[in-house]
Each structure stands twice: as structure tokens, then as C-alpha cells.
Amino acid sequence: EQGRHGKGGHGGHGNGGRSRARPRSPISELLQKGQSVVVQVTKDAIGDKGPTLTTYISIPGRYLVLMPSMSRTGVSRKIEDDKERRRLKRILESLEIPAGMGVIVRTAGTGCTKEDLKRDLDYLMLLWDSFGKRLQLGRGPSPLYEESDVAIRTIRDLFNDHTESVIVDDEKVYNRVREFMQKLIPEKVDRVQLHQGPKPLFHTHNVEQDFERIFSRRIDLPSGGSIVFDQAEALVAIDVNSGKTRSDGFDFEDVALRTNLDAVKEIARQIRLRDLGGIIVCDFIDMMRAGSRKKVENALRDAMATDRARSKLGRISQFGLLELTRQRLGPGLSKMLFHNCPRCRGSGRLRTVESRTGAILRRLGSALTLKGFTKVEVRTQPEVVDYMKRNYGQELRELMVRHEREVELVSVSDQIDDSVLRYLRADGREVRPGGRRKR
Numbered sequence: 001e002q003g004r005h006g007k008g009g010h011g012g013h014g015n016g017g018r019s020r021a022r023p024r025s026p027i028s029e030l031l032q033k034g035q036s037v038v039v040q041v042t043k044d045a046i047g048d049k050g051p052t053l054t055t056y057i058s059i060p061g062r063y064l065v066l067m068p069s070m071s072r073t074g075v076s077r078k079i080e081d082d083k084e085r086r087r088l089k090r091i092l093e094s095l096e097i098p099a100g101m102g103v104i105v106r107t108a109g110t111g112c113t114k115e116d117l118k119r120d121l122d123y124l125m126l127l128w129d130s131f132g133k134r135l136q137l138g139r140g141p142s143p144l145y146e147e148s149d150v151a152i153r154t155i156r157d158l159f160n161d162h163t164e165s166v167i168v169d170d171e172k173v174y175n176r177v178r179e180f181m182q183k184l185i186p187e188k189v190d191r192v193q194l195h196q197g198p199k200p201l202f203h204t205h206n207v208e209q210d211f212e213r214i215f216s217r218r219i220d221l222p223s224g225g226s227i228v229f230d231q232a233e234a235l236v237a238i239d240v241n242s243g244k245t246r247s248d249g250f251d252f253e254d255v256a257l258r259t260n261l262d263a264v265k266e267i268a269r270q271i272r273l274r275d276l277g278g279i280i281v282c283d284f285i286d287m288m289r290a291g292s293r294k295k296v297e298n299a300l301r302d303a304m305a306t307d308r309a310r311s312k313l314g315r316i317s318q319f320g321l322l323e324l325t326r327q328r329l330g331p332g333l334s335k336m337l338f339h340n341c342p343r344c345r346g347s348g349r350l351r352t353v354e355s356r357t358g359a360i361l362r363r364l365g366s367a368l369t370l371k372g373f374t375k376v377e378v379r380t381q382p383e384v385v386d387y388m389k390r391n392y393g394q395e396l397r398e399l400m401v402r403h404e405r406e407v408e409l410v411s412v413s414d415q416i417d418d419s420v421l422r423y424l425r426a427d428g429r430e431v432r433p434g435g436r437r438k439r
Helices: 082-094 114-137 150-158 171-184 186-191 208-213 252-274 290-304 333-337 353-367 382-391 393-403
Strands: 002-004 012-014 039-043 052-054 064-067 073-076 102-105 143-145 166-168 192-194 218-220 226-231 235-241 278-283 311-313 321-326 375-380 406-411 419-424
Touching (some): 064 114, 073 082, 082 114, 114 143, 150 171, 166 171, 171 192, 235 252, 252 290, 353 393, 382 393, 382 406, 393 406
Parallel strands (some): 002 039, 166 192, 235 278, 375 406
Antiparallel strands (some): 039 052, 218 226, 278 321, 311 321, 375 419
């Protein structure tokens, strides 16, 4: 059985402090085959990596995270003010939290009153009651809890006192958002507005242009420089270029510092918008002065401070590289909205005609030594066929004479593979190399 959600691991300082790490036992000693277990997906599957599961269930609300299986209360580590932490802990101690359950105050709970936190706890307990009913009725693997849709999550995680308005362009979503806010923040429900007008929502509020930028590999900076994003399997590389950033009266060190500081704000913004996670390497423009590098490090740290995802930042190395790690909140924009090109398999590059021709000739030289067929049909792209006929006609004829086999070149414009060889008998039937007929 599976309790599923999007974000749950909100760390906190419990009342009793950290417990010592217990020794890890093999999973075969902890679980038995056929045993029913309630688990929660803490990280979705990405590529070849399967999802990450935990038996420590946590259900996030607007201000609190409910942990039904851990009797520990605490405050998020991101709330650093000691006075505020003590105030929130006193409120938690005064709340009626069911025995055996734990609660952690999220960062959004800063400045909240007892009434705000109690209202959020009541909402979470309703979710937990629904969870328990499904658990009793469930048979076999089945979802017990699923994270709210994107509109509700946005209100829950991003709406705050500084939010002037929430504009929705779908009436059903508008009603759902108002209903959610009526339960948790009734005094601010009037800030939700329904978009009405001839133009789409993003165009009306000039968001479309910024939205489209998150799909671009290159982002131009106001100063004339640019940032380039490249996502690889193991990490994300971000390259800062000075471009046309030049100014009379400034030496290169000053130009590099200004461009890097200009890039830092956009880098932090794009990391959040694209939901980039894992290892991220920023290649800044080289700066000779230690003071300049320190300014860029501090600027990036300040820009990342408002990010909900946890991150750890290193320092700029002698090569101008700064490494950071960021918590994955989801699969990332690239995985959600793009699929790999089947022709180049996601590399963004195709082999040249000359390279493909050489590979086909080598493959033919090996294939023609096999037995059980009289003809090889070479299926490849039209430009390769034309190139081979113009430049390698003599070599192909020599191969046919030497091996006493026929070779036919066939143009296939929509073929994904660079080349496909079909082995045919004299009667035209296809066989496998070695003589067996292909079924």
C-alpha cells in the first residue's frame, strides 16, 4: 500500500534533540515477503533511478507538517530566530496533538498565531482521518494519500502576507482555490480573483515572455552578458559569458565582477523556475581578486536564501567554478515538458554523412563474411545513399565481387538508426546472419 505525496521531508529540531543514528539492517531482516507496508514516495523516479520510499509518513499543510508515526514536535531549521523558535514551541506545547503523533512548524509558520496553527492542524487531522479510512478498506497495493493539485500546492506553499492577489483563469480551479483558502486563510480569500478579458492570462500580465525564457538554453542579461544552461546526466552546468559587456573606464576585473553579480540573480531565479536539482556547477567569469569572488559567493547565497528547496553552496575555485547541491522537489522542468529527440537520442548532435558512411562500409565488410544469404539490403538516410554512390561506388562493387554477394542501398528518410542491414536469400525471404529464416 502506498501513501504518496510530493514534498514531505521538512527537517526540524525536535524537543529532545537528535537521536543517535541506528545501525542499518538488511531489508530482508526488516520485512517479509507478502507483508503489507504503508510507504510514502519522497522522490519520484527520474530516468533509470527508481522512486525513493520511506515508512516515516509526513503530510504537509500550510504551516505544519504532520508526522503520524513520530511523537516529536519541533520547528524547521530554516527558522533561525531563537525568540521566534521559542514562541512557536510554546504554541505547539499548548496544542492538542494526538498521542504518538508529531508536528513540525514549516518556514511559512513564522509569525503565525496559535489560531493559524490550530486551524492548520485541524485540516491535517481531517486528511489523516481520510487516510486511515482508506487504509482499513484497502486491499493490495493502492494509493492512500496523494499530494494536492498544482493550484492548491501553490497557495499552500507560496501564498503569504506579501501576496497582493492570486489571479486564476479557470472557473473550476478558482472555486477550488477559494474553498481551500476558506478553510485555512479565510481572512485573505478575497485576494483570489477570476481572470476575465479578451487576452490570455499570461499575455494580459506580461508573463508570457518570461515563461518562454525557461525553455531557452541561453538567457541574455541586461548588461550584455549571457548565461547558458546545459543539463547532463550527472550534473547541471551553468556558464556565464561576458559577451558584449564592456564599459569605458573599467578594467576587466570590474567588468567580470559586474557581469557575475548580474548573472547571480538570474541564475538563482532560473534554478527555481526550472526546478534544477542535484549537483549544479556555475562557471563564472574569472576574477583575480579574492574580494571579488567573495562578493559573488555572498550574492548567490543571498539570492538562494528565498528558495524553498534546501541547498548547499561551495566556494569559487581557482578555475572560476562554484559547486552547489540543491534538493530535488520534483523531476524538473526538462523531464516534465521535453522528450528526447529519437534521431539524436537527446544528444543534440548527428553524425556527419562521412562518419556514417565509414561505419556502414566497416559493418558491410564484416557482414559479408557470414553465410546463408545472397543479398544485403542497406537501409539508411537519403543523404548517405547519395554520398556513398558518388564517392564509394567502386569500393561497393569490389566488396560484391570479393564476397560474391549483392549489396543494395535503400533510402529511408524517416529511419531513426544510422543504418539497418537486411539479409535476404535468393527467393527474397529475409534471414538472420548464419542462415536461419527471420520470423
